[in-house]
Amino acid sequence: MIRKNRIAVSVAAGLAVVLGLGLWTSYATGAQSNTPVAQVQPDKLRQQAQADDGYGTAADPDQAGAQAPAATTTEAPAAAPVSTIALQGKTVDKMGEVVQDGDGRTLYRFDKDVAKPAAKTNCVDACATTWPPLLSPTVPTDITGVDPDLVGLVERPDGQTQVTIDDWPVYTYSKDDKPGAWKGQGVGGTWFVIQPDGKRNVECLPAGVTPPVA
Secondary structure (H helix, E strand, O other): OHHHHHHHHHHHHHHHHHHHHHHHHHHHHHHHHOOOOHHHHHHHHHHHHHHOOOOOOOOOHHHOOOOOOOOOOOOOOOOOOOOOOEEEEEEEOOOEEEEEEOOOOEOEEEOOOEOOOOOEOOOOOHHHHHOOEOEOOOOOOEEEOOOHHHEEEEEOOOOOEEEEEOOEEOEOOOOOOOOOOOOOOOHHHOEEEEOOOOOEOOOOOOOOOOOOOO
């Protein structure tokens, strides 16, 4: 009887030990699994901020949101306008002395314009479509056969600047279909080929057109 009791006590004690070990193991495992992981996050965040600073260098995480100063550039000053217009004074068959532009287009003057005491153009709107003014942002320098001192500019009503010869604004003619043509000679009795000295050329006038006295 006593032996059986001792055996029962021993078994009970063993079960208690086993149960105690199981509970301790579960507690220890649970305690470990419940350990906060946040304590390792700052280092990871710091490394991430350094890797993502956008400049390829370790960045202070406190400055991770700061932007690099904007790069400044200095633009070169705009070049001054340069005339691409050429003037060529020459003598051609039949017509005699003329002035052409760099493309060989004959240039004309308009008697209803004003030269003295100051240049003024009166050919605007539809007139300027038929007789395109010779425009240039600056006084032409590519000049042959014309006295450069006679070449200048006049401001048009639209603000553009037109080339003048001896203060007479000069034009091309829209119906001149090829270089050297002079179909505008004497049109309306007011349009004439201009000579290198700024005077009218009165050669080859159409029938019925009388050369102006002056």
